[in-house]
Amino acid sequence: MKTRTKALKAIRIPELLLALLLAAPTALSAATARIYELSADDWARPRSGAVVAGMEPVRLAVSYWESTPRALIMLSYPGEDSGELWAIELRDWMVSLGVPSDAILLTPGLQSSDSLRLRVGLPEELSP
Numbered sequence: 001m002k003t004r005t006k007a008l009k010a011i012r013i014p015e016l017l018l019a020l021l022l023a024a025p026t027a028l029s030a031a032t033a034r035i036y037e038l039s040a041d042d043w044a045r046p047r048s049g050a051v052v053a054g055m056e057p058v059r060l061a062v063s064y065w066e067s068t069p070r071a072l073i074m075l076s077y078p079g080e081d082s083g084e085l086w087a088i089e090l091r092d093w094m095v096s097l098g099v100p101s102d103a104i105l106l107t108p109g110l111q112s113s114d115s116l117r118l119r120v121g122l123p124e125e126l127s128p
Contacts (some may be wrong), residue, residue: 033121036061041050042112052093059105060116062097072103074126076110084108087116 014081034056046049052058065071073094077087084106091104110117119126 020042033119033125034061034064035122036118038090038118039118040086043090043116047093049093049096052090052099057118058090058094058097061120062094063092063119065099065103068120068122070122071120072105072123072126073099074105074107074117074121076107076119078110078113080113083110083113083116092114098126 038055038057042055042057053062059071065073075087077092079081087106089099091106094104095101
């Protein structure tokens with residue numbers, strides 16, 4: 001027991017505080033990008049604000065965006081015109097749900113033609 005007490009006394013408070021302060025920024029900024037898929041079948045349903053807000057990928061993406069400071073939402077869509085129109089319409093719905101338009105990035109080139117990908121994370125996590 002005396003050995004343990006000596007070891008605890010050997011740790012000085014300033015050194016402990018410094019270690020905690022150095023570790024804190026890493027722990028606080030450890031957000032991880034999350035990916036959600038919105039299928040064409042889900043999107044084909046008649047849409048209203050309540051329906052779009054209730055779509056699980058949209059609901060989860062907006063919820064994670066709200067809980068993560070500085071987060072952005074990247075909408076990846078199939079490169080053809082219909083994919084772009086789909087992404088623009090989803091962005092408009094998300095803006096009506098309270099997400100600022102400058103927090104939503106549209107990116108073409110998704111290989112799947114039957115889904116949109118909603119990737120939510122910090123700007124440095126979303127860069128290609």
